[in-house]
Every structure is written in C-alpha cells, then in structure tokens.
Amino acid sequence: MKKQLLLIFITLLSIKAFGQTYRLSGRITDPQDHPIGFASVYIKNTTYGTSANEAGFYAFNLKPGTYNVVYRFVGYKERTEKVTVNQAEERRDIKMVADSFLLKTVNVKSRRGDVAKDIMQQAIDKREVYEKQVKEYSAAVYIKGVQKLVESPKKLLGRDVAKVLDLDSSGKGILYQSESLSEYNYKDGKVKERMIASKVAGQNTAFSFNKASDLEVNFYKNLFEVTGLSARGFVSPVASNAMSFYNYKLLGSTSESGKTIHKIQLLPKRKHDPVFRGVIYIMEGDWRIYGTDLLITKDAMINLVDTLEISQQYVPVSDSIWMPASTQYAFKGDVLGFKFDGYYAAVYNNYNLQPNFPEGHFNGEIMRIDTAANKKDDAYWALTRPVPLTTQENRDYIKKDSTMKIRQSLPYLDSLERADNQLSPFNFTVTGYQYSNRKSGKVVYVYPFYTSIYYNTVEGWGVMPRVKFSKTLKDGSSYAITPALRYGFGNKMFNANVNFAYNYDVPNQGAFFAAFGGDILDLSDVGTRSLTFNTISSLISENNFVKYYRSRYAKLGFQREVKNGVLLNTELSYARRDQLYNTSGNHIFDNKDKEYTSNNPLTPLAESPLFPSHDALTFKASVLFTFNQEYVTRPTGRVYEAPEWPRLKVNYRKGMKGADYDFGSAELYDDKVSVGLLGYTAYKFSAGHFFNAKQVYFMDFNHFQGNQGSVFDPTIGSFRYLGFYDHSTDGRFFEGHVEHNFTGYFFNKVPGLRKLKLEEMIGVNYLAAHNTTNYYEAYFGIKRLFLRFDYGVAIDANKKVNQGFRIFYGLR
Structure with missing residues (x-):
C-alpha cells in the first residue's frame, strides 16, 4: 500500500513538473546599450511570444525544453537564439545590430529612378489578395x-x-x-x-x-x-x-x-x-x-x-x-x-x-x-x-493601488458622498442638485432652478418644480419616479403629474412606463422649443413660437428588444384634452411693430377655436430595426456600438375614442455613410399616411421638426427654417433629408483656413404633405467640434420664403 501511495505521489509530481512553466526574460538593446523598445520575441515556427517594454525588457513563460527564440524589430537584423529552459528561470540579454539596407542588393527590374515606385506597385497589386x-x-x-x-x-x-x-x-x-x-x-x-x-x-x-x-x-x-x-x-x-x-x-x-x-x-x-x-x-x-x-x-x-x-x-x-x-x-x-x-x-x-x-x-x-x-x-x-512593467509603471501601480484602497474604504466613501451631496448655488441653479446613497442605491435629483421658472403667453409666468427619485436594485434593474407640479400665474391653472419607469431587463432594454396627471403640452409631439428657449424668445423678441394645450391623462407603456436589433415599443393612453388661449402679453423690450400671435397656429392673428374639449383613447406601437446591431456586454449591462447599417423604424398609431383614425409611417436613416476621402453622408427619409381620418384633432396630426429661431438642432431629420406647425398634416406625407460632411476636404487646401480644422458641409431638406405646398431647403455649414454655423435658403411653393444664418453651440 505504501509503495502504491509513493508511486501515485511520484506520478503527481511528474505531472506537475511537466505542466510547470518557467520564465525566460532579458533585455534587448543595440550595441550602444540603448534599449530597443517593443521588439518582438517569439518561438520560431509558432505564433507564441511577447513584446519588449519601452525599456527593452521582455519576459514570457515556457515549459522545460529547447527552443529557437526569434528576436525581431524592423530596422534591425533579426536574431535567432537557441535557448534551453530547465526547471529554473532563464535570462538571455540580446544585442541587436541595425540592419544594413544596401541599394546594391536591389534586383527589381525598372526604369532608372523608379525602383521604389515599381516595388510599391507590386504591393498595391497584391493588396486585395492579402486583405x-x-x-x-x-x-x-x-x-x-x-x-x-x-x-x-x-x-x-x-x-x-x-x-x-x-x-x-x-x-x-x-x-x-x-x-x-x-x-x-x-x-x-x-x-x-x-x-x-x-x-x-x-x-x-x-x-x-x-x-x-x-x-x-x-x-x-x-x-x-x-x-x-x-x-x-x-x-x-x-x-x-x-x-x-x-x-x-x-x-x-x-x-x-x-x-x-x-x-x-x-x-x-x-x-x-x-x-x-x-x-x-x-x-x-x-x-x-x-x-x-x-x-x-x-x-x-x-x-x-x-x-x-x-x-x-x-x-x-x-x-x-x-x-x-x-x-x-x-x-x-x-x-x-x-x-x-x-x-x-x-x-x-x-x-x-x-x-x-x-x-x-x-x-x-x-x-x-x-x-x-x-x-x-x-x-x-x-x-x-x-x-513586463517598467520601473516607473510598477511604481505607479503600487502608488495608485494604495490610493485606491484608501478611496475604496468606507470612511473615505462616506466623506466623499457627504461632499458630493452638499448643496451649492451652482448645482441649485445650473446643473441641478443630486443626493445619492450608495448603500441603498437611491438617488434623488432636483432639477435646476432655471428650468423651473418660465414664461409663455398662455400661462404667463409659471413655476414647474420637478424631482426625480431612482433606485438601482441588486440584480441591475432599476426604477425611477418623477413627480412634477406646474402652475401658471397668468391663467391661474394648476397641474400635477407623475411619471414612473421600471427597467426590468437592462441587457434587452426591457422597461415598463406609466404616467398620470395633468400637464400643459406642445401641440406638436415632435417638440418645438424648450420652456427656457421659448421664455427667452417670448420676452425678448415677442416670438411666442410654441402653442399649447392642456391634457389630463393616464398612460401605460412597454419596451423590449424581442431579438437582437429589433426593439418593440407600445403605449396605451387616455386623455382629456382642452384648448388654451393667450392670457398674458409681457415683454422686456416694447416692440410696437410686433405683437404676439394667438395660441391657434392656424389663425395667428386672432384667437379662435382650434378643437373642442374631448376625450381620446390612443394606442401607439413602433418597431425599430437596427441591422447587424453590435454591442459590448459589461457586468452592468450592454453598451451599443454606433450602427454601421441604416436603421428602419415602423410606426402605427390609432385613435379609438373621441378621435378616430389609423396612422402608419416608416423612417429609414443613417448618421454616417463613408464615401472615403470625401467625408461621409447622413440621411433620413420618412413617409406616412392616415389610412382612416374620420376624426383627427390637431395634436394628432403628423408634425415635423421645424425651426423658427436663430439656434437650430443639427440632428439629421430637422429643418432649418420650417414653421413648427405650418405643414402639419392629417394625410399622406414624404420628407427627405440628406447632408454631406466633407470633413475639411476643401478647407484643408486653403492655407488661411487649414489651421482652424473646420469641416464643411452641404445639405438639402424636402417635404411634401397632403393639403400643403412642397417645401425645400438648401444650406451650407461650417463645423468645429460642437460649434456650427449654417447659411441657407427656404423655398415654399416655388417661392423663396426665408434665408439666413443658423447657429448651434451645444444646446438645443
């Protein structure tokens, strides 16, 4: 029995010795002892090896045996060393000699002086083969x-x-x-x-x-x-x-x-x-x-x-x-x-x-x-x-690891959280105030003060305090509750609403949504201007571009990726909708040549009924197809890559009570189609139709992403000069947007402009809608990072209706 145990023990030792690896290391230098950083070191006739660090040191593990080790770095003569690794670490320092590239060894037949060109032409001819x-x-x-x-x-x-x-x-x-x-x-x-x-x-x-x-x-x-x-x-x-x-x-x-x-x-x-x-x-x-x-x-x-x-x-x-x-x-x-x-x-x-x-x-x-x-x-x-790490890199790891241990300690995290949770004038007014508790996963966010004070001609001055409470659960799911109050001092109207979102399946974008209460909404469901921008334009230039109505509603929604690249979204809502009228005419500068327009986009010079108060039960559904969608799976969820193929979105909407209609549309778009050195193109094409339009109220029309200010949204699919409600339709429509960014192809050829690293672009927008005239825009733009200037012209019914500059500086 003892002999058998001894045999088993010896066998296990042999197996362990056979599987044991030992380190081959050394330093690669030139004859003057200067390091040759990032030289390749590999075992001949294999693809197993390593690379030297920037100081020339290399190291990798080998099982006991004899190897032909190749040392290579472009510009130096390749060396092959026979190395025997026993049951101990082996060090082999290598000196590499600069290669002698001699013109006399060239055997390529060529016209005199064109040898290099002929060599490269041969390589170019083989490009596709090797690709x-x-x-x-x-x-x-x-x-x-x-x-x-x-x-x-x-x-x-x-x-x-x-x-x-x-x-x-x-x-x-x-x-x-x-x-x-x-x-x-x-x-x-x-x-x-x-x-x-x-x-x-x-x-x-x-x-x-x-x-x-x-x-x-x-x-x-x-x-x-x-x-x-x-x-x-x-x-x-x-x-x-x-x-x-x-x-x-x-x-x-x-x-x-x-x-x-x-x-x-x-x-x-x-x-x-x-x-x-x-x-x-x-x-x-x-x-x-x-x-x-x-x-x-x-x-x-x-x-x-x-x-x-x-x-x-x-x-x-x-x-x-x-x-x-x-x-x-x-x-x-x-x-x-x-x-x-x-x-x-x-x-x-x-x-x-x-x-x-x-x-x-x-x-x-x-x-x-x-x-x-x-x-x-x-x-x-x-x-x-x-x-291998260099001495500096190793020292930095040790230093930062020590610092990280301190920063991950409970006392430090508690003190950091207390500091982050401090209320300051800046986060109260500009960024918003956030209170977080890492242990419970709870976060409370109070929206900044500047978004809570607003003015429009319907409500007059108003306040809209909002707060968002969210909690992340241990399984990675999360939920958020956002209550909001809204009161207009001009029309003395109070509204309150609550939005709820539960992200139950983060990897597949699975979520439930619910909301109820009352709010003052834009007649356009694609949005026009934010409360802040509308406040500024109303008070300073007497341009009350946005038109509002009141909605008291309840809605439920669901979203989930049913297959990679196929995202389903549905919503059922019920609302009581009331028309609103202007109640205020405040302004900062008294422009006697200009007056506020009415809250009815169809009769801007006089207040008049746009729709009667009514109830509406509405069902919405959309499917977004992202072809060949790619993503990175992290422990915390998925991160989606920018798509290389176009996206297709199919929409359906039905009015079932109060309103009575069936609407369908499709959108095909791509933000970046490379055309080589000439830059890239972005496009979006949309088409839709009300197949049944027995009773369609104005907020149910199909609206378009227009612009009526000097600041515009550069997102593909938006217009530069189109009135927010001018071409809204309850019939069929088609819109197309094409923009090309030359990425500096022309400006880089102009010495005075080259240093500015500007990107030049051109674009066209087109809209044809039922019961409206055809509308066109053409523009030229200049971009640098997030700053952009466009100049263009708008044509409606074959007549120029607008032209001028538009600017984007990072805020919409």
Whole structure:
C-alpha cells in the first residue's frame, strides 16, 4: 500500500513538473546599450511570444525544453537564439545590430529612378489578395496602454496642478495606464472578443483603446480610420489610389531568413493630405508588408494629439500567411501647456487559422467582459502579463493601488458622498442638485432652478418644480419616479403629474412606463422649443413660437428588444384634452411693430377655436430595426456600438375614442455613410399616411421638426427654417433629408483656413404633405467640434420664403 501511495505521489509530481512553466526574460538593446523598445520575441515556427517594454525588457513563460527564440524589430537584423529552459528561470540579454539596407542588393527590374515606385506597385497589386486572404482566425491578445504627462504648468485656476493630478514635484508622471487580456475571434469581418482580465490605474484624460478591434490595424484596406482623432480616414501606403498621394524612395534592401526586404520611405505629394510619413517594409516576391513604422502628424489635421506613430511587426503563421505579432500606437501632444505622450500596444499570441467557430457564434456581441475581469490580483498579472512593467509603471501601480484602497474604504466613501451631496448655488441653479446613497442605491435629483421658472403667453409666468427619485436594485434593474407640479400665474391653472419607469431587463432594454396627471403640452409631439428657449424668445423678441394645450391623462407603456436589433415599443393612453388661449402679453423690450400671435397656429392673428374639449383613447406601437446591431456586454449591462447599417423604424398609431383614425409611417436613416476621402453622408427619409381620418384633432396630426429661431438642432431629420406647425398634416406625407460632411476636404487646401480644422458641409431638406405646398431647403455649414454655423435658403411653393444664418453651440 505504501509503495502504491509513493508511486501515485511520484506520478503527481511528474505531472506537475511537466505542466510547470518557467520564465525566460532579458533585455534587448543595440550595441550602444540603448534599449530597443517593443521588439518582438517569439518561438520560431509558432505564433507564441511577447513584446519588449519601452525599456527593452521582455519576459514570457515556457515549459522545460529547447527552443529557437526569434528576436525581431524592423530596422534591425533579426536574431535567432537557441535557448534551453530547465526547471529554473532563464535570462538571455540580446544585442541587436541595425540592419544594413544596401541599394546594391536591389534586383527589381525598372526604369532608372523608379525602383521604389515599381516595388510599391507590386504591393498595391497584391493588396486585395492579402486583405481577403484570412477568412477566420482566433488569437490571444494583450493590450497595454500608458498616458504620461511630461510637462505641465504649476498652477491652473489657482490650484496646484501636481497635487491635483498626483504628479511629482517637476509636474511629470503617469496619468493613466491599463492592461487587458482577451480571447479574440474573427470571421469574414465579424469579431467577438472575451475580456478575461483587466487592470486600470488613474484617470483616462485623452482617448482609450480597450478592445482588441480598436488596435486592429489593416493597411491592406484603402483607408485607415481612428475614431476621435480625425473625422476622415488616412490613405494607406498600399491603397489602390496610393500613387496619387505618395512618392516613394527606396532606402535599401536586406535579406532576412532567405527573403529580400525592401525599406521604402513615404513622401507625401502634398503636405496636408490625409497620408502617412515614415517607412514601410515590403517583402520581395510575395510583395507583402513585412513591417511598418508610420507617422501621422499635425499636417494631416488630426485632433487631440500632435503626432501618432503606428508600428507593426508581422510573423509567419503558415508558409503563405503572415499576421501581426504586435501593433503599437505612440502619441504626443500639447494642450494649454500640458505636454503629454504615451502608447497603446497590442501583442498577439497563439493564432489559430482553423478555429471552427460554432454556428451562431457571431451574434452581434463583439465583446463580453467577464464579471471577474477586474478582480485579478497582482500575482495573476505578474504571472500572465506578456510585457513586463517598467520601473516607473510598477511604481505607479503600487502608488495608485494604495490610493485606491484608501478611496475604496468606507470612511473615505462616506466623506466623499457627504461632499458630493452638499448643496451649492451652482448645482441649485445650473446643473441641478443630486443626493445619492450608495448603500441603498437611491438617488434623488432636483432639477435646476432655471428650468423651473418660465414664461409663455398662455400661462404667463409659471413655476414647474420637478424631482426625480431612482433606485438601482441588486440584480441591475432599476426604477425611477418623477413627480412634477406646474402652475401658471397668468391663467391661474394648476397641474400635477407623475411619471414612473421600471427597467426590468437592462441587457434587452426591457422597461415598463406609466404616467398620470395633468400637464400643459406642445401641440406638436415632435417638440418645438424648450420652456427656457421659448421664455427667452417670448420676452425678448415677442416670438411666442410654441402653442399649447392642456391634457389630463393616464398612460401605460412597454419596451423590449424581442431579438437582437429589433426593439418593440407600445403605449396605451387616455386623455382629456382642452384648448388654451393667450392670457398674458409681457415683454422686456416694447416692440410696437410686433405683437404676439394667438395660441391657434392656424389663425395667428386672432384667437379662435382650434378643437373642442374631448376625450381620446390612443394606442401607439413602433418597431425599430437596427441591422447587424453590435454591442459590448459589461457586468452592468450592454453598451451599443454606433450602427454601421441604416436603421428602419415602423410606426402605427390609432385613435379609438373621441378621435378616430389609423396612422402608419416608416423612417429609414443613417448618421454616417463613408464615401472615403470625401467625408461621409447622413440621411433620413420618412413617409406616412392616415389610412382612416374620420376624426383627427390637431395634436394628432403628423408634425415635423421645424425651426423658427436663430439656434437650430443639427440632428439629421430637422429643418432649418420650417414653421413648427405650418405643414402639419392629417394625410399622406414624404420628407427627405440628406447632408454631406466633407470633413475639411476643401478647407484643408486653403492655407488661411487649414489651421482652424473646420469641416464643411452641404445639405438639402424636402417635404411634401397632403393639403400643403412642397417645401425645400438648401444650406451650407461650417463645423468645429460642437460649434456650427449654417447659411441657407427656404423655398415654399416655388417661392423663396426665408434665408439666413443658423447657429448651434451645444444646446438645443
């Protein structure tokens, strides 16, 4: 029995020893002992490896055995070292020699002086082959990001910058760093990623790449796009039209593993085109990309940063297929004296080109973050991270982890909550006051004072205090109750109402809604102007654009995604509706040439009945189709990606008591359709009809999103000059909106305008409705971030009825 137990024990030890891994580590430098940061290190004839950190240190785990380890970085001679790993850690420091790219080794036949162009033409001819070569694959991906402040002012708004941002005494330090490990799957343009582990320290102040797909750089596509850095794409050096944007210079050629590698310098034909600078390495014969060291600069009109460097290194996965071993974004910038730099690096391991994904694997979920992803301890990361931390990064983690423990302690959280719950003049008047209790999940929000005081010609001066109570439950569901009071001193009318919402199924957007009470409502159900904007225009310019009626109502609603990309919404309501008339004529400036219009949009010069008081029972239903909808599943719920396909919304509405009608409509819209270097187009087309219109009151008409002020809503589907109620209809209609943003295509060619980074756009709006004349708008706009100016003209019944400037500055 003892011998059997001993045998079992020895066997278990053998199994453990066989499965045990040991660390191979070292430092990669040049002959002058300068670090070669982000060099690739991998096992020959495999895709398992790692990348050095910015200080040149590398480390990864291997089972005992003998390996041929390849050390590679573009611009340096590749090295292969035979390394034996026993039952102990192994250190191997490597010195790499700069590669000698000699012009005399070039064997490409060409006219004199056109060798580089001919090499690149060969690569361009193979672009589509390599773009479509790999249909599917899976890989393990590690992403590391660091954002540093390298120089900053000592004071900003009277506050010590170093103290606020947790920097050293010289104003330098790491602002943010993050790591993630993911399983990444790809098939025919669709992706699915599972984030296994995530670690974050600090506050992200610039931009972030948290998904493997964010760092998926494919220069075989014609355009390279980085969301947030530019509204337009950048022409790839091997794009089908690259010869129109680049000149090429052959810097030399060398031999690696029996392959001739050409080093090509990119020379933009025009300084401010959306192109790269730098060097691309092309493999002769295969004419594939061997590596890149490319740069986007301020000359290409990027935002947020001054330069963005993109480096890629490829490794052979099979005899004919090469895939990226690593990708790195390195950036620098300067904003108001804050100089920063940083990088995001992705390391790809264990490529599998025949993953045999099960049917239905790609279901719209492009990423799932495990619930325990952010709970991995330091021991886990020390064992699994493929890129070692630098001394500065490790020190920053320790510092911020200590700070985080303090900030997660109950006394600190209690003190922070008490501070946040303090009432101040600013949150009382401007942002609104919020009281929260993290333990119970309860939040009370009091709407800001400026939204509670208003004026209109129907109610006169009025008050409308509102408060919102919400509670988040342990299962992630939540509910909110919003009571509101409303009193008009002019018509001496008091109203009160309560809205209730219960989000019972967050991942599928499942919710119940209920509301009852009384309120003063806009005759247009698509909205005209807010109470605040209507107050300003009424008092200052005597433009009482909004027309109101009273509704005492009760309604129930339901919403849920019945299938990915198919959102159902229904509502049943009952209301007592009464017409209202003007009771007040206050103004700040006495404009004797102008008078307030009546509260009847059909007879603006005289008060007259628009509809009798009546009851109305109304049923509404809509289905929103988001084709190929993609989303990220977080532990707290889903986050939906911006759709790449058009959306279709189908609506039905029926009046069943008091009112008697059947109305149906459909909307097709897309906010961004790329047209390459010429920018992108947005459009919206809507059509509808009252199939039965026996009794349709004005508030039941189909209304359109008009505008009668100098401030407009830039959302696609809105008009610039259309009167709010002028073309409202109880019959059929069609409206179309098309807008194109050239993303600076023309302005970037004008020296005086180029530095402003303006985006130019043009658009047209059209409306044809039953019993009204055809209406057109054409406009030209200029945009910079959230600020926009438009100038256009409006034509109604073939006559110009309006023209002028419109502005948008972030508020509607």
